[in-house]
Amino acid sequence: MALKAKKVVLAYSGGVDTSVCIPFLKEEWGVKEVITYAADLGQGDELESIRLKALDAGASSSFVGNLIEPFIKEFAFPAIRTNALYEGRYPLSTALARPLIARQLVQIARECGADALAHGCTGKGNDQVRFDVAFGALAPELKVLTPAREWGMSREETIAYGERFGIPAPVSKKSPYSIDLNLLGRSIEAGPLENPMTAPQEEVFAMTSSIEEAPNDPQEVEIAFEAGNPVAIDGIQLDPISLIKKANFLAGKHGFGRIDMIENRVVGIKSREIYETPGLLLLIKAHQELESLTLPADLLRSKVQLEREWADLVYQGLWFSPLKDAIDGFVNVTQEHVNGLIKLRLYKGNATVIGRNSKSSSLYFSNMSTYGANDQFDHKSAEGFIYIWGLPIRLWSSIRRKGI
Numbered sequence: 001m002a003l004k005a006k007k008v009v010l011a012y013s014g015g016v017d018t019s020v021c022i023p024f025l026k027e028e029w030g031v032k033e034v035i036t037y038a039a040d041l042g043q044g045d046e047l048e049s050i051r052l053k054a055l056d057a058g059a060s061s062s063f064v065g066n067l068i069e070p071f072i073k074e075f076a077f078p079a080i081r082t083n084a085l086y087e088g089r090y091p092l093s094t095a096l097a098r099p100l101i102a103r104q105l106v107q108i109a110r111e112c113g114a115d116a117l118a119h120g121c122t123g124k125g126n127d128q129v130r131f132d133v134a135f136g137a138l139a140p141e142l143k144v145l146t147p148a149r150e151w152g153m154s155r156e157e158t159i160a161y162g163e164r165f166g167i168p169a170p171v172s173k174k175s176p177y178s179i180d181l182n183l184l185g186r187s188i189e190a191g192p193l194e195n196p197m198t199a200p201q202e203e204v205f206a207m208t209s210s211i212e213e214a215p216n217d218p219q220e221v222e223i224a225f226e227a228g229n230p231v232a233i234d235g236i237q238l239d240p241i242s243l244i245k246k247a248n249f250l251a252g253k254h255g256f257g258r259i260d261m262i263e264n265r266v267v268g269i270k271s272r273e274i275y276e277t278p279g280l281l282l283l284i285k286a287h288q289e290l291e292s293l294t295l296p297a298d299l300l301r302s303k304v305q306l307e308r309e310w311a312d313l314v315y316q317g318l319w320f321s322p323l324k325d326a327i328d329g330f331v332n333v334t335q336e337h338v339n340g341l342i343k344l345r346l347y348k349g350n351a352t353v354i355g356r357n358s359k360s361s362s363l364y365f366s367n368m369s370t371y372g373a374n375d376q377f378d379h380k381s382a383e384g385f386i387y388i389w390g391l392p393i394r395l396w397s398s399i400r401r402k403g404i
């Protein structure tokens with residue numbers, strides 16, 4: 001049963017579903033004013049036409065905003081520092097955007113004196129969880145309205161409902177895929193991809209070359225990090241947005257960054273998703289390698305466990321949570337030492353680390369690691385160390401041999 005609200009701020013994309021939410025909220029649920037907000041996250045949409053579209057559909061005010069900079073600085077860079085990969089593979093390109101959009105909607109709701117927030121997510125996905133939980137964390141006093149989760153209309157019925165209120169039916173034949181995109185990547189699901197045995201057609205990809213199209217010559221790329229943040233590519237310092245764009249371009253050109261996986265959604269079902277996140281995956285790979293060079297072994301082991309936890313939290317909509325904040329605190333302390341350069345070779349769908357260097361904080365000491373003449377490692381100490389290290393095993397084994 002829908003909650004009663006007077007003034008609602010709706011997360012708006014310009015698509016049919018969120019457009020239909022506008023008259024639906026007003027006509028069916030008695031909302032007086034629907035204010036829309038559409039975010040630019042680098043997806044390449046024409047924002048002014050989206051802004052006008054919402055007004056045509058009956059919004060009382062329609063806002064658009066460019067969130068690319070906070071998206072990269074406050075959401076993507078922490079994910080790189082945390083080497084965040086959900087289920088070991090998905091770098092959260094869609095998931096990272098949701099808490100930022102939620103934060104912006106809450107701010108607008110406060111500025112406009114709205115009493116509710118709304119989104120057009122259906123009841124089957126992760127994004128509804130991320131929005132609802134983030135709204136609750138940031139503004140527990142605001143109501144949350146979720147028309148598309150409750151209206152029970154088929155796609156045809158939704159389009160027909162919209163047409164009654166002057167919302168044009170989509171002009172082009174709808175692609176069979178559901179696609180979410182932003183500067184970090186594209187998430188593609190549904191249509192023929194629902195059969196896990198069906199290989200993705202080349203048409204689903206837009207940021208990465210196929211193996212056939214990728215250049216026949218490998219390309220070396222050097223990525224520099226300061227305090228765990230990527231700061232330069234091939235010796236050129238770049239601001240965070242330009243750096244992501246450059247990483248996307250280079251990795252994408254060589255066909256690196258495609259993922260085809262079955263993932264476990266928060267709502268308990270498995271879904272097949274294709275991702276292409278060339279730059280983000282390249283930067284995480286380089287960052288992981290730099291940590292291998294600059295962080296102590298025990299710290300790395302603990303960090304890996306927390307990284308997995310962090311990725312789960314972000315996937316599951318718990319960006320604004322005390323556990324996530326605490327892990328951020330841990331990660332930030334570790335990153336102070338993650339300074340240096342990683343060299344990778346891009347070639348036909350692969351990014352292979354081929355070199356690493358850290359002037360300030362490398363823990364690789366050549367006089368310890370070398371097999372050459374300047375070896376300073378004390379070989380004799382190994383004997384006593386191994387005597388004690390292996391002691392419990394020898395004791396255990398001697399008992400067993402006696403058959404006790």
Ligand code: ARG
Pocket residue numbers: 092094095126127178179180187188189273
């Ligand atoms: N499964 C991804 C996530 O939950 C992407 C969701 C949106 N995907 C889409 N194809 N519309 O983060």
